[in-house]
Amino acid sequence: MDFSQVELTSDQLVFEKEIRELISENWTPNLSHIAVDHDRMPKPVRMEMAKRGWIHPDLAPDAGGAGLGEIELEVITNLFDEYYIPANVSSSLLIPTLEKFGSQWLKENVLPGIRTGELTTCLGYSEPDNGSDMAAATTRAVQDGDTWVINGQKMWTTWGNESDYVFLLTRTGAVEEKHRTLTMFLVPMNTPGVDATPVWILGGGRTNVTFYSDVTISDNYRIGPVNDGWSVMSEPLATEHGAGVVTEGVAPVNGSMGAGFSRVLQKLVDGAIQWAASRTMADGRSRLEDPLVRAALAEAMLDLEMCWNAEGELGKPMSAEALAKQADKLADMAAPEGLLDFGVDGSIAAGIIASERQHAPGTAVYGGTTEIYRNNLARRLGLPRPY
Amino acid sequence: MDFSQVELTSDQLVFEKEIRELISENWTPNLSHIAVDHDRMPKPVRMEMAKRGWIHPDLAPDAGGAGLGEIELEVITNLFDEYYIPANVSSSLLIPTLEKFGSQWLKENVLPGIRTGELTTCLGYSEPDNGSDMAAATTRAVQDGDTWVINGQKMWTTWGNESDYVFLLTRTGAVEEKHRTLTMFLVPMNTPGVDATPVWILGGGRTNVTFYSDVTISDNYRIGPVNDGWSVMSEPLATEHGAGVVTEGVAPVNGSMGAGFSRVLQKLVDGAIQWAASRTMADGRSRLEDPLVRAALAEAMLDLEMCWNAEGELGKPMSAEALAKQADKLADMAAPEGLLDFGVDGSIAAGIIASERQHAPGTAVYGGTTEIYRNNLARRLGLPRPY
Amino acid sequence: MTLVLRRNDYTLTDEQDQLVDMLRSLFSEQSAIEVVRAAEPLGFDQNLWATVQNNGLLTISVPESAGGDGGGLVELALAGIEVGRTAAPVPLIDHVVTMRLLAALKGAGVALDALDWDAALSGDLIVSMAPISTWELGAQLVPSGAVAKAVVAFKDGSIILMTRETNAPQAQNEGCAPVAWWSPSDADVRTATLLDGDLAAGIWELAHREWRIATAASIVGLMAISSEIARSYALDRKAFGVTIAKFQAISHQLADIHMDVVTARNMTIKAAWLTENEPAFRPELAAMSMAHATRAALRSTAKAVHIHGGMGITNEADISLFYRKVSSWALVGGGIRRDLDDIGNAIDRRAQELAASALISSNR
């Protein structure tokens, strides 16, 4: 057991300084940018990060990384959070899959760029009529000699408008055969016939519907055997994130999957505290002295600490629901100003309460609904698969 | 729409006065007696009520009742509540069943006493291994000429220790045939071989396990055809409570099934207000002036008003859950005294907060769990039967 | 001691049923979701407002003595529900509540020289009121304040009328409600004091209650339609080969939403009836109906979004629009915290009643 402060080594201090400089030179903090998890690291920052091997910093230097440890990973995460900069860009879940199943051609020509982060990826799994049920995919790939022709449509292709490649689940046999006739491809997004239409979501984020019309690609882009896509797709889910990193007990408990949402909740609480500190009551005292305001803030801080003590998967539904609950409660505490957007006269901090109330429902859905997480958790408790 | 005060007629005022006298003469209020729904009207009161046809007051005078209307029913309900007197004793759900399916002998010899309330009944449906799944009953009735011999065991036979008859669900064929081999009887509880063992529940109430060992009764006690017990048992569920009463819009909305719990919640709120009014803060002011106490009490009053605006079935889970939530919240507000039992130095009002916290989980279970009620409600919304 | 029994009858009269039918068909035809979207970000549609004007909806609940049709708060609450069901981008509630307030002032002999009464009665001049002024002086957010040119407020014990020639700029919000900052000290604002003293306080308090009830009703409408949309989606949508309505995790949420809709609706029309007919009886019901509608709508529309899975959080989904409206419509009045504070008056009343009661008493 150890909750002590980490004394950063001089190398780590230099590392921190370097990232601060890199961000400052390439990014202007946008205070309205709280709901960062649907945005991707801005390209200038990414390219600088990639140059240094910091997109997948835990990979070895000769594998596109920088051979860094858990503390450096935490430094990166915390600094991106501090500067309100979206950090999503990692392909770390895909890299082992490409290493294991990718064609020789892919390994030689594409994997290196993905490892450094100069090339980016997105996921093409879900379709309009099968959100969670991926074995029902209907996007069809038909072999024609040494090429494949792909037709279909994918939902929720987040970053589909700004990625170099999509990790695409296709149907290569009868739909009725479910997971036995699926095949995976890594499709270049600039292939003719690939098109990404924006889908705007509550809170301001973007995802996409991607369309594939007679998209013709070489067999080199296939990942794994024909009709073995289910195994290939399942690989990332089986891979431990950051498994190669030396654990120094610094990361949130077992890497709570809700950590990102908890960081947002911290900002929400901070914004609410700043609102209260900057407002006075009729008797002239600070709103921070109002017992009801104090109780509301204390409860929000308690929920935040609760989330930081969650583990792994269960951190996801817990943090998502705590965020939604507190966005509502703090908006009420700060009503009516709590409903104002960023930049509006009188809005709170960065309009964070209003924007978080919009963003929160998404946190309970993307990457799997809270129901799916509860189903999973129930199964890990040894309960039978639910009806 | 009408929420105006009812001007009681002079007859109704006399009726009210008479009930007050009847109760005062036969009952000493017991302030700890909040969780009244597991207790039955005390016998002296019942016999006086029965004499006047007030146990089933809506029945016609020649059918054991008093031909009274909705307002008189509300007067009775409210007065029993005011005097902390348990009111449960009605057999009104069984009477139509007995009228429709009872043997001639039952109709002549037992039904009249049940109608007046001089004879009381209890329900023998559930068994240890099948709480909600009554079609799985195993208590066996075997015909032997003109008599039946019954063997088995029933759970949750509330009032089984103080009733004259049990409305008993038995198996008269193969268990595998589920609801097609069930037969109902009205078994006198003083028949040799009938035994009621107490089961004490949280909050102090009593229910029973009843045992039936070679209980031999005449075929006169059978209700409805052999193997048609499912239809007979379903009859009370289909009967509208008080359907014969002229509606004057006085009863809680469509007779919220949670009304009894809401009356308890009212007492809980009242007790908490009295606690706050009787305590002072460090600065000498009443605890009623504490903003956090006020907020807690206001929220409890809001929940109570919510419950009074619920309709029919949905009032049950709503009132049960509001009661449990507020018992927790008010106990916390009044901590640590909120944990003390009735009569203890410093306890709150009638120890109501502590006792309600114990009682509340029962309200979410008896008469059907909140899950069953939600299933039913979902089906009334046109949703398919859940898995 | 004599029992006090009250009727508890929520049934609508035939006239009220007809009113609801008329409003429902009018708004479903004229305030389709495309109209609501097109009216964003301001949250106001001039054509729909003209329709509202032309169909005489603005005078339904205004007293006959003030040129209206003499309908009451119940009718206004019923109208509020229908406005909410389509998130109609018109300030019907704020305008009519304010007209009722102004009519009460007129009835008390107050001259309304600063106001073109006929224009207000017809709706050509939109009026609104500042609920927050009940607690706070100075600049404050006003519902429909970006479309109104006259706003009634309560300041230092007086009812005041603020007017301006041009519209105040909208204070941007996620629900795209036409909310705006108004301040008596704003250079563009002219302020006239209409009435002071106890009479002013009483008239304002009642008007504030009416605003809460009618606004609560509009929020009930948002919830009611959200509930229906979520139910339809759950019946249509399949996952793993079955309709998702079969999952308890979904169907129980729909049951909970339904409970919220029913209780919020009932509480609101009950509060409307009693405030109209017995304003001295349980004045806390107005704050209760607003508090319950708010908390119920916040959680219910969030559940309704969630039942839609990923679709629910897209801006193009109907359900996300109603979700967005709720917080703006509900919180502009000051939030549940302030409602609870006003419910507190009922605590003191109950404490008095209980002090006289012999049966139950505290023993330390």
Next chain:
Amino acid sequence: MTLVLRRNDYTLTDEQDQLVDMLRSLFSEQSAIEVVRAAEPLGFDQNLWATVQNNGLLTISVPESAGGDGGGLVELALAGIEVGRTAAPVPLIDHVVTMRLLAALKGAGVALDALDWDAALSGDLIVSMAPISTWELGAQLVPSGAVAKAVVAFKDGSIILMTRETNAPQAQNEGCAPVAWWSPSDADVRTATLLDGDLAAGIWELAHREWRIATAASIVGLMAISSEIARSYALDRKAFGVTIAKFQAISHQLADIHMDVVTARNMTIKAAWLTENEPAFRPELAAMSMAHATRAALRSTAKAVHIHGGMGITNEADISLFYRKVSSWALVGGGIRRDLDDIGNAIDRRAQELAASALISSNR
């Protein structure tokens, strides 16, 4: 500006693992549910207490300088969880926390003449403390007050020691905890002032934090065992021919209970470690661990009862016993309301930190 990173490592040392194993087997053998029931209503079993004494459990977390074994608050929290898992009817937590407080006073040079130290160290004399005295003077409920003959409290800025020859009568409660009223003005009570001034305030504040953490741990134990009991029941019980664990309405409740147990357990041992090792860092963690353990245990044990259906509400069901214990164990310290009040200190600290932050600022 330099980042501050902290380790976040909840793993137990081998010694701590062994301690947990030892305690778990001891209590599961010696504090079976029949023992707990037989010890009601007082909530104290003399034989089990003797076992606790004989196994040296009372000195584990008492400093060596005061005759103890020098273990810390983390070990006491781990012991608290094990006490909770069987609802062991012994005042181990209250006694040891109080001994640590008395040891701190000893260390500060306070003479404890009114107390037989060796008897207290061995547990022959049971001691406790009055958490409520942090806020309230006069008569107050004291945890383990019905079995303790010496109680430490905080009054008018001083740490006082109250002693009595005979036990105070239990204040009856549904959880059958040995709670009792104590008052310095009680004729049976002798009172000695031990220490005053800032040093007294500091020592008391830390002891109060320790009481909250160790008590929170015992409540975590109640939740943890309730979670396991409910899980087993759901796996065993069939309804309509299938195990009820297959219903989402059941399995999702079990998932929620598990989340509560994990977070409450983690928060409590984290608070223990930090309070032990860096008492000046985030002092609110003690109140947080108590508040979260309380709210989590109240709701989780209620769910665990509910999962049992009708069986759960019978007094003979194991689960109902743990449900009853929770409210008595949790609320005797003053309830979540007072915990939240103390968390409030962290709001002021955070407000200061943010005032210095340039990145985010309010603009009206």
